[in-house]
Amino acid sequence: MSPVLAGVLQLLALIAALALAYRPLGDYMARVYSSDKHLRVEKWIYRGIGANPNTEMRWPAYLRGVLAFSAAGVLFLYVLQRVQGILPGSLGFASIDPDQAFNTAASFVSNTNWQSYYGEQAMGHVVQTAGLAVQNFVSAAVGIAVAVALVRGFARSRTGELGNFWADLVRGVVRILLPISVIAAIVLVACGVIQNFSGIHEVGQFTGGSQQWNGGAVASQEAIKEVGTNGGGYFNANSAHPFENPNPFSNLFEIFLLLLIPFALTRTFGRMVGSLKQGYAILATMATIWLGFICLMWWTEFAHHGPAFEIAGGAMEGKEQRFGIGASSIFSISTTLTSTGAVDSFHSSNTGLGGGLNLLGMQLGEIAPGGVGSGLYGMLVMAIIAVFIAGLMVGRTPEYLGKKIGTREIKLAACYILITPALVLVFTAAAMALPTPGNSMTNSGAHGFSEILYAYTSASNNNGSAFAGLNADTQWFNSTLGLAMLLGRFLPMVFVLALAGSLAEQKPVPATAGTLRTEKPLFTGLLVGAILIITGLTYFPALALGPLAEGLAT
């Protein structure tokens, strides 16, 4: 069997598995966020928080909940890293420096999981499990909560109420993320992912001498790392490390996990707005872009242009033999089109155009299918932009899902789509203009520029993957990337929640013969076009200087 055919079969198996899970999981999540019953364990948690889960919140209150909880997360994680040196159960690892601790705290709370540290040498058991892995859960739950609030904005009328943030947060963790993670973690251990609390482990080598490994609660962290589209590896090599991703099955399983919730949420959305077809249209948009990118990635990686790859006879640099080019390409597209950022191969050693696809995938705004929650709300904002464009063409006030897209709504949507490009381009320009940041590059020329563009793209879009040749553990990168991650996560949430509030207050407009049918393939086509054109126009000059220059030269 040729590697290309094996790649195609793996993709088909992945699609089949996702299709099987789509309905039950999507419907289940819709029930979770619509139910008015609380589980007993949830009641205990609400008592611990001191919050009443039945209070309906308007958008400012919902937003305050999001921000307060996330601020507490940043503070707690920062302090935890700063005192690691005196924490028991930390292998005697030293405390993390202030700039790196800030960067890491911002990174995990914003669901980015950019890492300027090397997991195996820097983070002990306590920070990994009680700090980083916890944010993997809760940052994902926050993302879903905000998406659900926006969906309620479409579904509800003549009220400003969007639900209760604490209830949405706790339910996301207890009823969705935890059960999936427990099962996933045990499957991963069965594949060979380690799960223990041993200290540093010294074993003899076949070739003489000995080697030292870290033990750790890797499987439990690996599971939520993928399920929550987080992506922060226990080890520096992330999902390329055999202890995180031991065999071809675990590899495909991890790709499945990171796509599972983002795709299924479109079903949840369809359920909650009362039209499954609307959910399918969004799903079709996401799937079209995702599949298109995978095919392009296969094309460029199997063709392996680039001097070193041509001499080697294949683009295997940075790729593991057990996965090969076919599966590594599926992983690398899936991780950059969701906001995961886990890697099973190193994107910096992709072909020039392959690295460009990783960059462009993130620059689409992480919406195909995007991060848990953030992918859905990002795509719905793009849908609003698309109906607005369609409205301009025919000279009608645009509507989406029975809500008028007026001045206020379109302003909020426009602000949303301007934030990340502004962060990416301004920070990249500043880093290139200043004398010292460029010293962090490993590669020179177009690829060196791509390293920096990739870093700010990844941080601002909350992805977390890297062209990892860049030495990002400097005060400049730790602080600016940390800032980009926080602004890139929470400013868009402000606009999404404001939008949700404004939509929820409206009364529904009845559909007429002139209403754009947003559940039809025509709209999916319009939406795909709008996304590609808007992103293309925004980033083309930057992409031309980096990956396009590199890819076309070889």
Place this chain on the structure above:
Amino acid sequence: MNNSVTNTARLLAAGLRALLVLTLVCGVLYPLAVTGVAQALFNNKANGSEIKADGKVVGSSLIGQQGYSLDYFQPRPANGLGENSVNTQYKLILSGATNRAGDNPELIKWVKEAKAKVVKDNSTADYKVRPSQVPADAVTSSGSGLDPDISPAYADLQVHRVAERNGLPAAQVQKLVDEHTEGRTLGFMGEPRVNVLELNIALKDLAAKS
């Protein structure tokens, strides 16, 4: 003003309480429960899939090793592998890739040198390796630097050298390689591969017996 400060403080306190409760659930109970199940059901795997030779642990079947003499099968290069730069009371393996682009001069040099070395090392008196025979995995570093596997093509290429240096018939060594070649999982997942450590342990046994 005063009012908004108290409100903010109250909200932050609620956020912190929520975080602490969820830390207990997701950061303590969850990993402990998974560890319990993992240690009970998959003890060897949960502890790193250690592998023994002559009754001694000689590594993990999942973690590739460097530094085999030419008597043994060679792994992939690992130019991205490092050693820890902080917490230096330990000597930890730092997993990683080279992160070099396809047009990076250093990578071009590494690949060229590796290819020349593979050709030279594996050509014996009656077996000449052509450069076009060398597969890509033999001259490139993996993502982790710890790749335990090589492609069957790279293993096959090394058979004549290994047989000669161990005084074994080439056919016997080739048989050993074939026995240790693992196809794609279920016929389509991943790529075919040969685990270098397991193959070398078996080779050592074979050489000792004959």
